[in-house]
Amino acid sequence: xxxxxxxxxxxxxxxxxxxxxxxxxxxxxxxxxxxxxxxxxxxxxxxxxxxxxxxxxxxxxxxxxxxxxxxxxxxxxxxxxxxxxxxxxxxxxxxxxxxxxxxxxxxxxxxxxxxxxxxxxxxxxxxxxxxxxxxxxxxxxxxxxxxxxxxxxxxxxxxxxxxxxxxxxxxxxxxxxxxxxxxxxxxxxxxxxxxxxxxxxxxxxxxxxxxxxxxxxxxxxxxxxxxxxxxxxxxx
Amino acid sequence: xxxxxxxxxxxxxxxxxxxxxxxxxxxxxxxxxxxxxxxxxxxxxxxxxxxxxxxxxxxxxxxxxxxxxxxxxxxxxxxxxxxxxxxxxxxxxxxxxxxxxxxxxxxxxxxxxxxxxxxxxxxxxxxxxxxxxxxxxxxxxxxxxxxxxxxxxxxxxxxxxxxxxxxxxxxxxxxxxxxxxxxxxxxxxxxxxxxxxxxxxxxxxxxxxxxxxxxxxxxxxxxxx
Numbered sequence: 312x313x314x315x316x317x318x319x320x321x322x323x324x325x326x327x328x329x330x331x332x333x334x335x336x337x338x339x340x341x342x343x344x345x346x347x348x349x350x351x352x353x354x355x356x357x358x359x360x361x362x363x364x365x366x367x368x369x370x371x372x373x374x375x376x377x378x379x380x381x382x383x384x385x386x387x388x389x390x391x392x393x394x395x396x397x398x399x400x401x402x403x404x405x406x407x408x409x410x411x412x413x414x415x416x417x418x419x420x421x422x423x424x425x426x427x428x429x430x431x432x433x434x435x436x437x438x439x440x441x442x443x444x445x446x447x448x449x450x451x452x453x454x455x456x457x458x459x460x461x462x463x464x465x466x467x468x469x470x471x472x473x474x475x476x477x478x479x480x481x482x483x484x485x486x487x488x489x490x491x492x493x494x495x496x497x498x499x500x501x502x503x504x505x506x507x508x509x510x511x512x513x514x515x516x517x518x519x520x521x522x523x524x525x526x527x528x529x530x531x532x533x534x535x536x537x538x539x540x541x542x543x544x545x546x547x
Numbered sequence: 548x549x550x551x552x553x554x555x556x557x558x559x560x561x562x563x564x565x566x567x568x569x570x571x572x573x574x575x576x577x578x579x580x581x582x583x584x585x586x587x588x589x590x591x592x593x594x595x596x597x598x599x600x601x602x603x604x605x606x607x608x609x610x611x612x613x614x615x616x617x618x619x620x621x622x623x624x625x626x627x628x629x630x631x632x633x634x635x636x637x638x639x640x641x642x643x644x645x646x647x648x649x650x651x652x653x654x655x656x657x658x659x660x661x662x663x664x665x666x667x668x669x670x671x672x673x674x675x676x677x678x679x680x681x682x683x684x685x686x687x688x689x690x691x692x693x694x695x696x697x698x699x700x701x702x703x704x705x706x707x708x709x710x711x712x713x714x715x716x717x718x719x720x721x722x723x724x725x726x727x728x729x730x731x732x733x734x735x736x737x738x739x740x741x742x743x744x745x746x747x748x749x750x751x752x753x754x755x756x757x758x759x760x761x762x763x764x765x766x767x768x769x770x771x772x
Contacts, residue, residue: 358772361637362636362637363637364772365772383549383640384548384639386637386638386639387549387639389637391633391637393630393633395629396629397629397630397631397633397634398629398631399562399631400629401565401566401569401570402562402565402566402569406562406565410558410561411634411638413555414550414634415550415638415639416548416554416639458634
């Protein structure tokens with residue numbers, strides 16, 4: 312059974328269709344890159360899968376649960392990283408993680424231990440007690456990954472996570488995504504970057520005006536081929 | 548696994564209280580506005596004792612309601628602007644817990660400002676506002692405004708014109724609360740018989756309960772995309 316499954320998924324804002332009868336199956340452990348031009352529906356799809364946005368029609372099943380009826384069970388399985396860090400700037404890194412642990416009803420002692428381990432992994436252990444507003448964009452994004460992993464989710468939804476990162480930040484983020492992939496997490500990453508998609512993903516999807524126009528194993532494509540296909544098939 | 552309602556609401560309240568203790572963004576803005584407002588009224592109104600008692604309740608509640616609008620707008624906008632409302636909505640907790648957590652924070656900050664306003668009015672207008680029944684009206688009135696305001700601020704925070712929209716939608720809904728709070732305060736200050744002011748306190752209590760229940764039910768639809 313696929314971990315993430317959609318059938319005839321549709322989303323419209325008013326009379327404007329954003330996702331058009333999308334059927335998609337993602338197996339456990341896959342790392343899927345979702346490419347598409349601005350406005351193609353990538354973020355909307357991720358928001359629907361994470362239960363942040365309601366579908367206009369169709370079915371979403373995650374881990375056997377169905378949205379929106381079993382949204383609470385699904386939310387517990389999902390970690391999300393967006394291009395905004397989604398952190399509280401007037402709290403320290405440790406306080407942010409403590410707060411998110413409470414939101415997921417994690418045991419405070421175990422949460423602290425896990426937060427310390429994850430902060431160490433992303434190189435932020437020494438800054439744990441500093442306010443997030445003093446962090447660089449890259450540091451905030453690394454902390455954002457820690458936040459998303461804190462409750463040990465099966466699924467990671469990444470919405471353009473590389474936005475605004477410098478070269479070093481991009482490398483660190485890619486290492487974290489690789490590590491999450493090695494841990495067996497299922498990853499769906501919306502991105503504009505062909506090289507990141509080719510490097511990190513096991514499968515590549517291209518979304519064009521709400522419809523899937525390409526679904527291929529990443530091993531079949533390199534970033535140059537991907538760019539060529541994208542230029543050919545995606546309208547400006 | 549679902550996070551229990553109370554644990555989630557308290558986590559959000561504690562987070563807001565901690566963040567506010569660092570930034571003092573809400574209390575600072577509300578407090579400064581309230582102080583200036585009361586000062587302007589105290590210079591503008593030169594009244595005898597009877598007229599002062601009549602005027603003081605109006606000054607108190609007008610100041611509290613406009614200060615609370617200022618704070619409520621900011622409180623929800625801070626969640627929206629940084630996208631943090633998404634983080635709360637992504638967690639496996641009841642939507643009503645988010646409403647309750649935000650409400651508790653807004654209530655605490657507005658009540659603190661309300662107490663400060665009452666203290667300043669006591670000095671400037673020479674009308675003592677610190678009796679147990681007046682504090683009861685202050686608590687119930689503030690609770691009512693923050694319940695209505697927290698719900699509506701969640702709605703208007705999604706719009707570009709939220710600063711102007713919140714007072715426009717909130718004030719008509721808050722009129723019954725304002726009326727009950729002002730009448731209750733005036734009667735208590737003028738040392739009227741209990742039978743005259745107690746009905747206004749009862750109306751306040753009933754309105755608070757109605758608005759709270761509606762807020763808990765409707766918040767889920769307000770934040771839905």
